[in-house]
Amino acid sequence: MLDVVLVGCGGTIPLKNRWLTACYLRCNGRAMLIDCGEGTQIAIKEAGVSLYAINAICLTHYHADHISGLPGLLLSLGNEGRTDPLAIYGPVGLQRIVNGLRVIAPELPFSLELHEYLQPQESFTVGDLSVTAFAVKHTLPCYGYRMQLPRAGKFDPIRAKHNQIPMAIWSTLQKGNAVTYEGVAYSPQQVLGAPRKGLSVVYCTDTRPLERIATMAQGADLFICEGMYGDASKQDKALETQHMTFSEAAQLAKQAEVRSMWLTHYSPSLPEPNEYLADAQAIFAETQCGFDGQRTTLRFED
Amino acid sequence: MLDVVLVGCGGTIPLKNRWLTACYLRCNGRAMLIDCGEGTQIAIKEAGVSLYAINAICLTHYHADHISGLPGLLLSLGNEGRTDPLAIYGPVGLQRIVNGLRVIAPELPFSLELHEYLQPQESFTVGDLSVTAFAVKHTLPCYGYRMQLPRAGKFDPIRAKHNQIPMAIWSTLQKGNAVTYEGVAYSPQQVLGAPRKGLSVVYCTDTRPLERIATMAQGADLFICEGMYGDASKQDKALETQHMTFSEAAQLAKQAEVRSMWLTHYSPSLPEPNEYLADAQAIFAETQCGFDGQRTTLRFED
Numbered sequence: 001m002l003d004v005v006l007v008g009c010g011g012t013i014p015l016k017n018r019w020l021t022a023c024y025l026r027c028n029g030r031a032m033l034i035d036c037g038e039g040t041q042i043a044i045k046e047a048g049v050s051l052y053a054i055n056a057i058c059l060t061h062y063h064a065d066h067i068s069g070l071p072g073l074l075l076s077l078g079n080e081g082r083t084d085p086l087a088i089y090g091p092v093g094l095q096r097i098v099n100g101l102r103v104i105a106p107e108l109p110f111s112l113e114l115h116e117y118l119q120p121q122e123s124f125t126v127g128d129l130s131v132t133a134f135a136v137k138h139t140l141p142c143y144g145y146r147m148q149l150p151r152a153g154k155f156d157p158i159r160a161k162h163n164q165i166p167m168a169i170w171s172t173l174q175k176g177n178a179v180t181y182e183g184v185a186y187s188p189q190q191v192l193g194a195p196r197k198g199l200s201v202v203y204c205t206d207t208r209p210l211e212r213i214a215t216m217a218q219g220a221d222l223f224i225c226e227g228m229y230g231d232a233s234k235q236d237k238a239l240e241t242q243h244m245t246f247s248e249a250a251q252l253a254k255q256a257e258v259r260s261m262w263l264t265h266y267s268p269s270l271p272e273p274n275e276y277l278a279d280a281q282a283i284f285a286e287t288q289c290g291f292d293g294q295r296t297t298l299r300f301e302d
Numbered sequence: 303m304l305d306v307v308l309v310g311c312g313g314t315i316p317l318k319n320r321w322l323t324a325c326y327l328r329c330n331g332r333a334m335l336i337d338c339g340e341g342t343q344i345a346i347k348e349a350g351v352s353l354y355a356i357n358a359i360c361l362t363h364y365h366a367d368h369i370s371g372l373p374g375l376l377l378s379l380g381n382e383g384r385t386d387p388l389a390i391y392g393p394v395g396l397q398r399i400v401n402g403l404r405v406i407a408p409e410l411p412f413s414l415e416l417h418e419y420l421q422p423q424e425s426f427t428v429g430d431l432s433v434t435a436f437a438v439k440h441t442l443p444c445y446g447y448r449m450q451l452p453r454a455g456k457f458d459p460i461r462a463k464h465n466q467i468p469m470a471i472w473s474t475l476q477k478g479n480a481v482t483y484e485g486v487a488y489s490p491q492q493v494l495g496a497p498r499k500g501l502s503v504v505y506c507t508d509t510r511p512l513e514r515i516a517t518m519a520q521g522a523d524l525f526i527c528e529g530m531y532g533d534a535s536k537q538d539k540a541l542e543t544q545h546m547t548f549s550e551a552a553q554l555a556k557q558a559e560v561r562s563m564w565l566t567h568y569s570p571s572l573p574e575p576n577e578y579l580a581d582a583q584a585i586f587a588e589t590q591c592g593f594d595g596q597r598t599t600l601r602f603e604d
Contacts, residue, residue, distance in 0.1 A: 013378050014341070016348045038374040039316070039341050046318045064377050064406040072340040072370045076315050096405065103402030104366040 030127030059090035136207035153193035230276030332429030361392035438509035529565035532578030
């Protein structure tokens, strides 16, 4: 299962009743954080999830509302006694940005592993999650993320027998572990059916709508997408600032045939996003206006 | 009159119910801010005071809990349309620290005037306030602040007559303005008695207690002082981290004969500062445990 917490849902500046947009995903005790604006560490505490479990921070881009909380969060991890290395992923410029911000966090009791994207699409893993970062279109280099929790095929005793696999190692192979038994190497694929549908979450902010986003979000269980402007008449503003309206986000969700969408990254000029929800739902019914601390647990079907 | 708002009262890390320590002082429409940790801009909004009125930011030192909110606050000032220059004061290293943090706030619609302290004591003005920064004792260079609102002497008609000041300019001189009348220059001192007691606020965090602090705080109307540890048995910890216990702060307040003291900059391990208030009040009765958003308006005596 995969826990998803929308830690904050605001864009541009933190408000007294709205944290900046960030997302926390946790799977089998390991977590990743997408973006870290001012106050994200407090928002994480308010959401009641663990800072300590964070294994990787994935940054979309380097506008302050997405990264200004990084030095404080790193220091808090240090205060909590972290010694394990922390991976940070982000667009070109990561070294320069992190080194600049570390002027106030020069000493940490753990090391940082910085991974700067050199390609428009890059893949890596965080715990059991397969993560793909993909370039989107904003006023500076910016990436969206697809997180995938793969699911192995079902154990197939007929296949196991057909492949003459000793029963003593069925259980080990069923759990996905390769094993050597009486001098012979066996792989889980010898006892498992075809991989089943896993779980997927796609996260996109800040960006204009793109075909690439619809492709990357195809069939996702949850699509978390920016909706900077609720009012469709703010289309020109969205173009100018390289953001989206609710309607544009809903068109993407529809095109990508996702299961559900949470809107996020609202403009400070949009105090009541739900006033415009109907416009989005008219295009894609399974739209919700995300809110600080919103959460869900995605589970494998069956 | 002088408005004082304790924007936050926490030390080390921002908590979900406690902002980091910062102080906002406003006099005749101009404000200064002391320190700017993560979330200070939100705390200022919660306190209902104006970001826009800030003319100067005075930093005590460069631990992250005192400065990590600076880039976000600068950007928010820019978003509010500020074009007036902003003064920032702080210990040696100010250029390096501000330039580092500005990696995420490279473009601002106003200029920054950085003033780095080269002496253990330096004085300047912010609007009508006379400010003195003075070195204190922490694990890195750190300054306390004394803010003074001076008060001119009372209008003295006997003195004015004695000095043969034309009555036509009495009112102008009474308001503190020099004037040239019929070719002769006159100064306010010619019609005013001796300067009267003004208003003063002294702010000290992070530091060990020092004679210099007692001297600088002498007779202050309000002394805002760190109290990292409530429990007097944490004396060793206070020595190790170069902070104070409540009792030490109260001793300073007593020695400085201040009118009142607010404690601030509580350790995250001190969720209920009021549990230790009696210990401080036993030493200095006019002690209060400061809290987020605490405020007072100091007025001239009459």
